[in-house]
Amino acid sequence: MLARTSTFFINPAAGIFFLMGDYKTAKFIKCGHLYHSMYVEKRKKEAVTKYYLVHSYREKGSVQKIRKYLGQNLTKEDLAKNAEEAKKQILELIKEINTDVFLFTLTKKQVQVLNKYDKKIKIAHLNKKQWQEFEGNFVYNTNAIEGSTVQFGEVKELLEQGKPPKNYEEIETKGVAKALEYIKTTKEDLSLELIQKIHEICFRGSKGFAGKFRDANVAVMNSQGQVIHAGVRKEHLFTALKEFIDWHKKNKNKFKPLVLAAIIHDQFEHIHPFQDGNGRVGRLLLNFILIKHRYPPINILLADRAEYYFTLHEYSKNGNLKPTLEFLIKQYKKSLKGAHKTQ
Secondary structure, eight states: OBOOOOOOEEETTTTEEBOSSSGGGOOOEEETTEEEEEEEEEEEETTEEEEEEEEEEEETTEEEEEEEEEEESOOHHHHHHHHHHHHHHHHHHHHHHOEEETTEEEOHHHHHHHHGGGGGSOOOOOOHHHHHHHHHHHHHHHHHHTTOOOOHHHHHHHHHSOOOOOSHHHHHHHHHHHHHHHHHHOOOOSOHHHHHHHHHHHHTTTOTTTTOOOSSOOEEEOTTSOEEEEOOOGGGHHHHHHHHHHHHHHHTTTSOHHHHHHHHHHHHHHHOOSSSOHHHHHHHHHHHHHHHTTOOOOOOOGGGHHHHHHHHHHHHHHOOOHHHHHHHHHHHHHHHHHHHHTO
């Protein structure tokens, strides 16, 4: 049985401590979607006292434990030493069991639950005519979401009839179309160079900073002038971008394409690495991931802009990816419905 003990810290910085009474009184600390606690468990039987370092985490009311044996009849010094070593081993094991996703942590089970969203979409490949139709719809909507006044009919004229652009909005219309073709045909993997290339193609001739990461802080404001999202501060931007690419390399095979695309899109928008044009590049990155995995692309509609912004807010503020996945599935169905009409 678990003996009752006095409470004292072995290593306050490490958060390792004895509990007063039953281990269930342990304080749980929120980490992403999980609640964690690490404590020493003392079991006494006759003249033998055994010690264990226990890591427990609570997920939706269920407590899971990882227990490491420390030794028996230990001195305070040996207990502290053994507990510190066991803590390192447990933390390494946790890294293997759990997956960090920038703003939150997922257990293996939670990754499996998110991956099930992939089954809710129908994988259909676009023929040449359907792709042309998608291109016009995507370019119109992705620019209109950002305030472009170029109408759908004008987009068709610019892309299909070769009408020369007359202003910066029309230049960006053609630029986004070229960037869409680029992500469709490139064999490159996700990299900072690819992200800069997409931005440069989109805004060549309309923005002097095309293809260049920002060197100033940026914020997204609503119509009342209130800040609804602030990008990563400029002094942390390079680190955030490096972590972004490194995370993709390390974790891309753990997630189904729809989930991976959602994470990459949402985190890119959270970072906001460019002075302007982040929304359009983010939606192109979303489709870059999908196309690379032989999934059809998604067109996010101007009419659904409010819900789209809500999903971004849920990710950035609450570490909640599910609204994005549910939203993308609805957009997928609308995109495919439009594609079937062109058959």
